[in-house]
Amino acid sequence: MISEDSDDAKTTNTEKEVSTSEDQNKKKGMVLPFEPHSITFDEVTYSVDIPQEMKNQGATEDRLVLLNGVCGAFRPGVLTALMGISGAGKTTLMDVLAGRKTGGYIEGSIKISGYPKKQETFARISGYCEQNNIHSPYVTVYESLVYSAWLRLPSDVDEKTRKVGSFWI
Ligand SMILES: Nc1ncnc2c1ncn2[C@@H]1O[C@H](COP(=O)(O)OP(=O)(O)OP(=O)(O)O)[C@@H](O)[C@H]1O
Numbered sequence: 001m002i003s004e005d006s007d008d009a010k011t012t013n014t015e016k017e018v019s020t021s022e023d024q025n026k027k028k029g030m031v032l033p034f035e036p037h038s039i040t041f042d043e044v045t046y047s048v049d050i051p052q053e054m055k056n057q058g059a060t061e062d063r064l065v066l067l068n069g070v071c072g073a074f075r076p077g078v079l080t081a082l083m084g085i086s087g088a089g090k091t092t093l094m095d096v097l098a099g100r101k102t103g104g105y106i107e108g109s110i111k112i113s114g115y116p117k118k119q120e121t122f123a124r125i126s127g128y129c130e131q132n133n134i135h136s137p138y139v140t141v142y143e144s145l146v147y148s149a150w151l152r153l154p155s156d157v158d159e160k161t162r163k164v165g166s167f168w169i
């Protein structure tokens with residue numbers, strides 16, 4: 001007979017605790033730990049129907065090409081700056097990569113860690129702070145990203161795990 005205080009009984013209780021916490025995690029559908037991913041894009045072209053004003057000014061083309069065969073990569077853990085003059089197409093490119101464009105014609109390949117991007121999955125694992133979002137001048141870029149990431153995580157994820165997760169944004 002095993003008394004409640006014996007080592008065997010304690011082991012059984014610990015196992016129970018572990019399996020209970022695993023069950024809870026399964027129930028909440030948590031997708032941890034975080035996996036770093038890269039985004040690569042090749043020959044990305046984005047065009048829109050030519051605006052009426054341009055037609056009025058004599059434009060004969062059907063489409064206005066805003067991005068023309070753009071290639072690049074964003075690697076995990078590497079803060080990457082996309083630079084260009086106003087109107088160069090930085091926001092347009094980021095919107096296309098993030099799947100935020102509702103109109104227009106997108107061509108080319110966008111891959112997540114080598115696999116074709118699926119928008120439903122991408123929307124769940126990524127965060128996108130837009131140019132016109134309200135940003136505080138008193139926090140760094142890193143702090144803004146961490147703040148955005150933390151708002152998306154369940155409240156029972158501890159601080160250490162949150163920081164690891166945020167690092168891979
Ligand atoms: N739907 C659209 N129809 C026509 N032209 C568009 C459309 N969307 C964007 N453009 C044009 O595409 C160009 C690129 O715009 P975009 O906003 O991507 O530039 P940006 O590099 O982000 O500039 P900024 O540094 O000012 O934010 C601009 O000339 C803009 O007017």
Ligand SMILES: [Mg+2]
Pocket residue numbers: 090091092131
């Ligand atoms: Mg912009």
